[in-house]
Amino acid sequence: MNVEMMKQVLTAEALSAAAPFLALTVGILLLLVVEILPGTATLRPLVFLGTLAAAFGYAWQQANGPELRVFAETYVANSTTGWWAILFVIATLVAWLFARKFYREEARFEGEHDVLLLSAAAGMVLMAGSRDLLVFFVGLELLSVPLYTLSGFQRAKRTSIEAGLKYFVLGAFAAAMFLFGAALVYAGTGTLTLSSMDAADLSKSITIAGGALIAASLFFKISVFPFHLWVPDVYQGAPAPVTTFMATGTKAAAFAFLLPMAVLLPSDAAVLLAAIAVATMALGNLGALVQTDLKRLLAYSGISHAGTMLLAVAAQVSGGASAASVSNAILYYMAAYVFTAGGAFGLVTAMESRTGAPVTIESLKGLAQRQPLWAATFALFALSLGGIPATGGFLGKYLVFSTAVQADMIGWAIAGVLMSVVALGYYLRLIVAMYMQEPAKDATHGEGSRPWANAMAVVCAVGVLVLGVLPGWFMEHMK
Amino acid sequence: MTVPVEHLFILSAILFAIGTAGFFLRRNVIIVLMSIELMLNAANLAFLAASRMHTLEAGATEASLQGPLFAIFVIVVAAVEAAVGLALVIALYRNQQTVDLEQVTALKN
Amino acid sequence: MLTGYAPILVLLALAIGFALVNLFVSELMGRRRINVGKADPYECGMEAQGSARIRLSIHFYLIAVLFILFDVESVFLILWAVSAGDLKAAGLAPLVLAEIVAFVAVLGLALAYVWRKGGLEWDR
Numbered sequence: 001m002n003v004e005m006m007k008q009v010l011t012a013e014a015l016s017a018a019a020p021f022l023a024l025t026v027g028i029l030l031l032l033v034v035e036i037l038p039g040t041a042t043l044r045p046l047v048f049l050g051t052l053a054a055a056f057g058y059a060w061q062q063a064n065g066p067e068l069r070v071f072a073e074t075y076v077a078n079s080t081t082g083w084w085a086i087l088f089v090i091a092t093l094v095a096w097l098f099a100r101k102f103y104r105e106e107a108r109f110e111g112e113h114d115v116l117l118l119s120a121a122a123g124m125v126l127m128a129g130s131r132d133l134l135v136f137f138v139g140l141e142l143l144s145v146p147l148y149t150l151s152g153f154q155r156a157k158r159t160s161i162e163a164g165l166k167y168f169v170l171g172a173f174a175a176a177m178f179l180f181g182a183a184l185v186y187a188g189t190g191t192l193t194l195s196s197m198d199a200a201d202l203s204k205s206i207t208i209a210g211g212a213l214i215a216a217s218l219f220f221k222i223s224v225f226p227f228h229l230w231v232p233d234v235y236q237g238a239p240a241p242v243t244t245f246m247a248t249g250t251k252a253a254a255f256a257f258l259l260p261m262a263v264l265l266p267s268d269a270a271v272l273l274a275a276i277a278v279a280t281m282a283l284g285n286l287g288a289l290v291q292t293d294l295k296r297l298l299a300y301s302g303i304s305h306a307g308t309m310l311l312a313v314a315a316q317v318s319g320g321a322s323a324a325s326v327s328n329a330i331l332y333y334m335a336a337y338v339f340t341a342g343g344a345f346g347l348v349t350a351m352e353s354r355t356g357a358p359v360t361i362e363s364l365k366g367l368a369q370r371q372p373l374w375a376a377t378f379a380l381f382a383l384s385l386g387g388i389p390a391t392g393g394f395l396g397k398y399l400v401f402s403t404a405v406q407a408d409m410i411g412w413a414i415a416g417v418l419m420s421v422v423a424l425g426y427y428l429r430l431i432v433a434m435y436m437q438e439p440a441k442d443a444t445h446g447e448g449s450r451p452w453a454n455a456m457a458v459v460c461a462v463g464v465l466v467l468g469v470l471p472g473w474f475m476e477h478m479k
Numbered sequence: 480m481t482v483p484v485e486h487l488f489i490l491s492a493i494l495f496a497i498g499t500a501g502f503f504l505r506r507n508v509i510i511v512l513m514s515i516e517l518m519l520n521a522a523n524l525a526f527l528a529a530s531r532m533h534t535l536e537a538g539a540t541e542a543s544l545q546g547p548l549f550a551i552f553v554i555v556v557a558a559v560e561a562a563v564g565l566a567l568v569i570a571l572y573r574n575q576q577t578v579d580l581e582q583v584t585a586l587k588n
Numbered sequence: 589m590l591t592g593y594a595p596i597l598v599l600l601a602l603a604i605g606f607a608l609v610n611l612f613v614s615e616l617m618g619r620r621r622i623n624v625g626k627a628d629p630y631e632c633g634m635e636a637q638g639s640a641r642i643r644l645s646i647h648f649y650l651i652a653v654l655f656i657l658f659d660v661e662s663v664f665l666i667l668w669a670v671s672a673g674d675l676k677a678a679g680l681a682p683l684v685l686a687e688i689v690a691f692v693a694v695l696g697l698a699l700a701y702v703w704r705k706g707g708l709e710w711d712r
Binding site: 133134137138141145148149152155156158159161162163164165166168169172173175176177179180182183184186187190191192232233236237 | 495502512528529543546548568586
């Protein structure tokens with residue numbers, strides 16, 4: 001036990017670096033206290049929002065502050081992790097607001113729902129800041145275990161339980177792969193901290209094998225080929241607000257660690273990564289083309305988006321694109337995606353919550369007459385997912401493909417752009433259904449007013465437009 | 480007589496392979512959970528073996544403690560996962576009277 | 589390299605051989621008498637009643653899982669205990685105490701939550 005090291009560990013600097021995570025942790029404990037003390041249930045939303053506000057404030061400080069490397073270099077706080085934390089807070093807020101009045105039989109477990117949501121958010125923050133395999137693993141489990149529970153939250157529903165169980169079984173398998181990979185990396189390098197691994201150790205075959213296992217488990221979390229098969233099932237079966245959260249948050253957190261972790265991968269792996277990326281895009285888009293269930297369709301679309309971002313990671317691994325530009329591209333892409341997919345899945349939540357029946361393309365027909373606001377914002381989200389200019393989705397795609405071009409991976413970039421064009425096909429189909437087709441006679445989806453959903457849809461739409469029209473401000477801040 | 484470190488690695492790799500095989504071949508959820516536990520414990524063994532290897536390489540002056548530390552975290556996480564996993568299995572059984580993954584097919588294309 | 593394992597191999601061969609020889613000898617020399625007592629799971633004591641595959645109350649599961657979780661969490665106390673002495677000697681005693689108090693407080697909060705939600709009530 002190195003006592004001198006321990007003395008340097010718990011400093012004011014370290015506390016401020018961990019502040020967003022600590023704020024979320026304190027919030028979780030306070031929510032438990034609210035659950036325990038009788039007569040305090042009305043405080044719950046207040047505590048939840050206060051926690052998110054505190055985490056947001058600390059994350060904002062980090063986003064504009066200097067880089068801190070703390071806890072013996074196992075944890076960093078810099079502008080990138082600050083922005084990631086801000087994204088996680090927003091994703092949590094969007095999912096939480098769309099979850100208001102969504103649950104019926106499970107309404108008495110809303111306290112647990114909120115605790116689990118905050119725990120998952122804390123896990124994401126920990127994952128994004130970690131530069132050490134052990135810290136990352138703790139973050140990963142802090143994210144995953146609450147999500148297994150949340151996926152199976154509607155335990156009277158067969159589909160929800162199935163989603164939870166499938167997610168759990170495959171997630172636990174991925175965790176086991178990560179652990180064995182981490183053990184091999186530890187065997188090869190003698191350390192778990194990324195910054196203390198030197199080049200000679202990284203080129204050992206045992207380290208590379210471990211790195212490959214770790215990468216595979218991360219691929220599971222970001223849902224790329226060949227580890228994408230769980231996504232449609234889990235997204236379809238999980239409660240809609242949870243799906244909203246998973247689609248936006250989990251993917252972002254895994255990417256946030258995949259980028260620094262990419263040093264473990266040899267530059268020869270870039271071609272393999274690019275091939276996986278393009279295969280993922282192809283499979284996601286082809287899968288989405290034939291779906292009728294809206295959650296499944298958006299799940300496949302999410303798979304193809306993960307493939308697009310993986311192309312930027314490939315560009316970084318090849319050594320052709322700078323780590324900073326790749327990190328900015330993915331951060332921007334993910335920011336746009338949080339608002340876009342958050343809004344899209346959120347509107348599906350709103351449509352589903354009245355009847356509890358699954359939302360299909362059929363039930364979108366004529367939505368423009370019943371809910372003009374929802375139809376307009378949903379159309380905007382579809383266009384952003386498709387990468388139409390003047391939306392956040394377009395700039396994200398542009399940045400990602402330009403990193404690929406920087407790295408001389410022009411062929412792969414062209415393949416990616418072609419895939420985006422294919423994707424437009426099914427996004428436009430949604431818009432056609434909403435605006436140009438008559439509703440079925442017994443259409444019930446999207447009736448009644450839901451002020452929260454309206455407000456959130458507008459907020460997400462504004463986010464998408466601001467990211468699409470005024471990128472300069474974000475670019476300035478992300479430096 | 481001491482056991483060489485390589486043997487520990489080989490044993491852990493074999494355990495991990497058995498766990499992986501069980502995960503893919505068995506259809507009973509409980510057995511699948513047990514296979515995952517086996518994989519986690521294989522990883523634990525590998526951590527301890529690696530720690531021993533690095534300690535021996537350093538001339539046993541300073542023990543490499545990160546491996547055992549990680550193993551303890553893995554034990555805790557394995558317990559947490561087992562708790563959540565079994566709870567989901569019970570929910571599944573109450574809902575469908577089965578623990579056979581082949582029959583868990585409400586979500587399909 | 590593998591010669592070091594030779595004693596284990598010898599032991600294994602002896603154990604298997606002993607079992608096989610016994611089985612073979614009793615088959616060869618023993619007399620066969622079949623009665624009800626022989627079919628019992630244990631050929632002594634009480635008569636077995638009912639099936640061994642009864643369904644237990646789900647409440648056992650809850651208690652067992654809660655026990656496992658709190659039990660396993662306490663493993664972190666070992667890590668703390670191992671390093672506490674060194675850290676205290678280095679003048680970090682307040683930190684050492686604060687760490688463990690915070691850890692146990694979080695566990696205590698979790699226990700209070702379980703209690704409040706009725707997880708510890710046996711006859712429900």
